[in-house]
Amino acid sequence: MPVGRLPGPALRRRAERDPEGRLGEPYDCDFAGLDRRARAVAAELGRLLPPGSRVLLDYRQGADLAGAFYGCLYAGMTAVPLVGGGRAGAEPVAEAVERCRPAAVLTGADAWTALAVDRTRTRVLEADGVRVGGRPVDRTAQEWRPVGVLRTAPAYERYLTGGPGGGRVEPVLRHGDLAGALGELAAAARQGTPEDGLGWIAGVHGLEDAVWRMLLPVQDDARPRPGPG
Template identity: 65%
Template sequence: MSGGKHSKPRRSRPGGGGGGGPRPVAGDGGRLPGPLLRRRAERHPTLVPELPFEGRAGAAVGTAGCSFAELDRRARAIAARLGTLLSPGSRVLLVYPEGPDLAGAFFGCLYAGMAAVPLVLTTPGAVHAVPRAVQRCAPDLVLTGTDGWHALDVDRNRTRVVEADGVRVGGEPVWRLATQWRPVGVLRGAPAYHCYHDDGPAGGRLEAAMCHGDLAEVMTELAQAIRLGTDEENVGWIAAVHGLEEAVWRILLPVRVTG
C-alpha cells in the first residue's frame, strides 16, 4: 500500500512538516507543485509530463499518461468542488489506484489548499483498507473513483464521500467545474500531504504533514539527481528518505522535470 518499495524513515529537516516553513533552497525559485502545474498547463498544454526512465512495465506514462492541460483541468474541477464543501487546510483521503484520477485528485487538493492523504489501491476494488484509513486519518472528506462500483465502508453521516474522475466530480461535469475554480492563496508552510501507512488488521499510521514548501524542496533535489544521471531506484530511495511514497513522487516529479 503506501510507502512503496523504497520506504525509509523520513529525514528530519529544519522547518519541515509545516512547523515554521521549510528552509530556503537555492534554485527552488518558489516552484510550489500547484502553481508549477498551472504554469506548465498554460505554456505547454499538449505536453505529457514524463520521467526519463525506461522499462517500468505496465505503468502509465509519466504522471498519469495525460497532458498538462488535462491534468490541470481535472485538478481545477476537483478544487472547485472541494472549495464548496470544505475550508482550506482540511484533510482529504484519496482512495484510488495509480493513474490520472489519483494525480488529478492530488493536484486538486493542492489547488484547493487542502492536505491530501493518498490511500493507493492495488486494484480499483481493493477497498478493504478504507475503514481503517478513515478511522486513523479522520479525513474531512473522501475522494474516490470506485464508490460507484465498490461501495466504500464509510459512515456517510460522519464522513462525506465524493466520487471524482476525469468526467464528473460529485455528479457535475469536469469541464464546467474547471471553469468555476478560483485560485486560493497557498502558503509554503501550509500542510499539503500526509503519508499514510496501512498496517493491515493492526491498524495504520499517519505521518506528520509535509507542507507545500517541503514538496518543492524534495522535487528540486530529485530533479537535480536526475540531471546527474541517478537511476530510477535511487531516485525513489531519495524520495522515501524524505517521506514521499512512490505514488506521490511519480505524480509530482514529472511535472517538475518536463517542460
C-alpha cells in the first residue's frame, strides 16, 4: 500500500491539489484550512507528548473535531474521539479519561474550563480554528515538521459509552487499517452506494459515523462515476 494512501498523507495531497475543495457537512471546512488546523494540532502535540500517545478528543461533530483527528494522525498519535461528550455533562468525559488513560484531552475553547478532568494527572489542551494551546493556529501550523508514520502504527480507537460495564475502548485501528477501509468505502462510493450503505461498510471495519465522514471525502477516488451519456 503506497504511503500516499494513508489518511494523513492523503489530506496533505488534497490540500495541495485542491485547497478550496470542501470536506462537506457537518464539517464545513476546506482542505487547505483542515490541513492548517491539523498541522497546528500536530505541532503542539509533538511539542508536549511522545509519538504513539493516546489523545482523547472531546468535540461536537464539526471542523474542530476534524482538525484534531487529522492532527493526531499527522503527529503519529492515537485519536480517541468522544463526540459531544463534554456537552452531555461531566460524567462521560470523566469516565472516558478513567477508562482510556489518555496522555492528553483535546477540546474546543468553549468547553476547556468545564471539563471534569484532574489536570494534575491528564493534560488538557484547547484546540480550535483560532488557537491551539493558547497559540495562534497559523503560527503554530508553520512549526510542524512531518514525522515518519508507519502503516502499522496505531491511529484510531473507537470509544463506546455506556453498557453494563461502562464505557470501553474497541481494538485499535492502525494507519494501514484505515487506508484499507477507506479504499473499500471509496470503491463503494464510486459505484453510487447510498450513505446508509457506506455507513454499514464503515461499521463493519470499526469506524464510527463521525470518523468515516471526515476521512472519506479526502480520498481522491471517492467520487461517484458519471452515468452513461
